[in-house]
Amino acid sequence: MTDKIRVLFVCTANAARSQIAEALLRYTNSERFEVFSAGTQPKSVHPRTYEVLKHLSIDTSDLRSKSLDEFEGEQFDYVITLCDKAAQECQTLPGAGERLAWNFEDPVTSEKPDAFRHTLHEIHERIKMFVLVKTRS
Template identity: 40%
Template sequence: MRKKVLFLCTHNSARSQMAQGLMNVMLSENYEAFSAGTFATSINPYAIKVMNEIGIDISNQYSKNFDMYLNDEFDYIVTVCDNAKEGCPYFAGGKKQLHKGFEDPASFSGTYEEKLVKFREVRDKIKEWILEYFK
């Protein structure tokens, strides 16, 4: 039986969405990943683009508020930003809570290409951490 993982971030627009996509492709035999935000918005187009660059399509994912998962059970609740860690409610169904903060690529200002570089850096750091921790 696959373990369930919920990645939480503030807006559920980039970091948590990329983490969900990465885990569901790289470790799908052992894990099923979900994502949500404390203040859900929409998926950042830069996140979609940099994930497509590595062959992972997250364009069908959508931004969700954490409250839709409050009654679900998860093996891991993972906050990927400091704001979500502070604003994250207690998940009664969360067996283990983890925090691994990643820089918010959406807050980076620069040219189109500079923003893509930042999103790639964060994507790669999330990928590296997921493989290191969960594999």
């Protein structure tokens, strides 16, 4: 049994946002958090997801796209959705403790230059705040 806080990040494709969040939280505080990600309709991890994480020297070797079905029957302290679509689809997810809905633009479909880097930065800022609040003694 682990004393770590179990977190599941969910977005639609599990190709960018949830992968970035999983890697960033693991990188930020793997001592206190056990982190996973999944998609409601998983596709493969987008190549630019690996690129932006490697730019921060974050290990991406464990990243792979996963379906929510893979976590059936598991318990999580937090299920954090990263898009409105996933938030709607995960309202009745069994095993979810507290649900948090964070909405970030999908960098895969964004027209903005540097969309992946922008998404990485936004998610990183949110994760740093999450860690600060959830690890206060």
